[in-house]
Amino acid sequence: MTTWNPPLYESKHAFVWTSASDVLGMLDSSAGEQILDVGCGSGQLTAALAAAGIDFVGIDNDSAMIEAARRNAPHVRFEVGNARTFAFDSPFDAIFSNAVLYWISAADMDPVLRRVHDALAPGGRFVAEFGGAGNVARVVEALLAA
Secondary structure (H helix, E strand, O other), X not given: OOOXXXXXXXXXXXHHHHOOHHXXXXXXXXXXXXXXXXXXXXXXXXXXXXXXXXXXXXXXXXHHHHHHHHHHOOOOEEEEOOOOOOOOOOOEEEEEEEOOHHHOOHHHXXXXXXXXXXXXXEEEEEEEEOOOOOOOHHHHHHHHHO
8 A cells, every 4th residue: 555745745735736737727627516526635736626616535644644634724625535435425527537547557546436326317417537657558559559
């Protein structure tokens, strides 16, 4: 398991959330929706969307990141949660994940996708960014072959 350093993350890796505007646009969220942020990190994206009137819940596997998220956005619900095993009582209109899924091995991706499927309301949306170097090579190959 990767252990994170929130101050280092916030000072040296701000590009993770500052360059996510295109991904947020794809989320196409509106006030009143229930949205889950899987891998919320220190909470900057979650807080920005919650400020727009969206009911957000952020989860991250790292308790130090959740503590930082709670400090950064005390008005947002943040919980320690694993992308492979999370569960909530009520479904979400959308699930969002930015720069997280590439930390999960291909062998562990099926449980993640099952959790996402089970947590979405009928007709719900899943928007995720995970295009780090080489991460989408198989997708590109499949598209080219098709």
